[in-house]
Amino acid sequence: MNQTIAQQPLRAYTLNEIRYYLRVMPCAACGKGPWAIDSSSPPDPASRLVTVRARCHACGDTLEQTFCCELDLPAEGAESEVINPTDSPSRLIDLGGWLSLFYLLIESAAADPVVLSIRRQGYQATLCLAEALKFYGEDELPGEGAFFSAASAQAFRDHPEKFARQKLRDILSRLPALPLMARRISADERKQRPRWWRFWMR
Numbered sequence: 558m559n560q561t562i563a564q565q566p567l568r569a570y571t572l573n574e575i576r577y578y579l580r581v582m583p584c585a586a587c588g589k590g591p592w593a594i595d596s597s598s599p600p601d602p603a604s605r606l607v608t609v610r611a612r613c614h615a616c617g618d619t620l621e622q623t624f625c626c627e628l629d630l631p632a633e634g635a636e637s638e639v640i641n642p643t644d645s646p647s648r649l650i651d652l653g654g655w656l657s658l659f660y661l662l663i664e665s666a667a668a669d670p671v672v673l674s675i676r677r678q679g680y681q682a683t684l685c686l687a688e689a690l691k692f693y694g695e696d697e698l699p700g701e702g703a704f705f706s707a708a709s710a711q712a713f714r715d716h717p718e719k720f721a722r723q724k725l726r727d728i729l730s731r732l733p734a735l736p737l738m739a740r741r742i743s744a745d746e747r748k749q750r751p752r753w754w755r756f757w758m759r
Contacts, residue, residue: 566606566625568648570641572597575624577640577685579611580661581654589615600626624649638677638739640684646691652699652720653709655689658682673745680738686729693722 569575579592592611600607608623628642641647647655662682666675692703699720704710713720733741 566623569624569626570628570643570647571639572600572607572626573638573640574647574649575607575609575626577658578649578654579609581650581658584613584616584618586618587613587616589613592620595619600629638681638684640688641691644691646703647688650688651705651709652689652692652703653706653712655685655692656720656725658685659689673742676738676742676745679732680735680742683729683732683735683738686725686732687735690722690725690729697722 567578569578575597576594579594580590582590582592584590584592591614593614595610595612597609598607605625605627606623607626608621610619610621612619650658659682662678662685666678666682669675669678692699694700698717699713699722701710704713718724732738
C-alpha cells in the first residue's frame with residue numbers, strides 16, 4: 558500500500574529535518590518504522606518543494622510526501638548535519654519527537670564500536686536536544702503548542718517531570734559543546750582520508 562501522508566506540503570527547515578521526521582514518524586500500516594528514503598527530488602528553487610518517497614523498515618509499506626524545505630546547508634562536513642540554524646521551533650517534529658530522537662541516538666551511539674560513528678551520533682543527538690529546547694518559553698514546563706501528536710501530549714500528561722526545562726538543560730550541560738563536537742568529527746574524517754602520496758608507494 559502506498560501512503561500519502563498529507564495533501565498540503567509539510568513545512569521543514571532543511572532536508573535533515575525531513576530525515577529525522579521520517580525516523581520518528583510511525584508507519585500508518587504497522588505502527589512501527591522507521592522510514593528509509595528511497596528517493597527524493599532536489600528542492601525546486603522557486604517553490605522550495607521536495608517530494609520524498611520512503612519505505613517502512615518494519616513492514617515494507619511505502620509513502621510519498623511533499624515538503625516545503627526552506628533552507629540550504631553545506632554539502633559536506635559536520636555543518637551539513639545541522640537541522641535548523643534558526644531559533645524557531647520545528648513545525649514538523651514536536652517536543653516529544655525530538656526527545657525520542659535524542660534518547661534513540663544516545664542508545665545507538667552507546668552500542669556502536671566505531672569512534673567516528675559514536676561521535677557523529679552524539680553530535681546528532683545533541684542537535685536534537687537543542688531542537689527540543691526551542692519549544693520552551695519563560696516557564697519551566699512547555700505549553701500545549703509544543704506537542705503535535707497525541708502520543709507526545711499523553712506522555713507529557715503522564716510524566717510532566719520528564720519535560721522540565723531544567724532537566725534538559727542539565728543533560729545538555731554534561732555534553733560537549735556543538736562546535737567542539739563538529740571539530741572532532743572533522744578531525745576524525747581528515748584522518749580517515751587517504752594521503753595522496755600513498756598511491757605512489759604502492
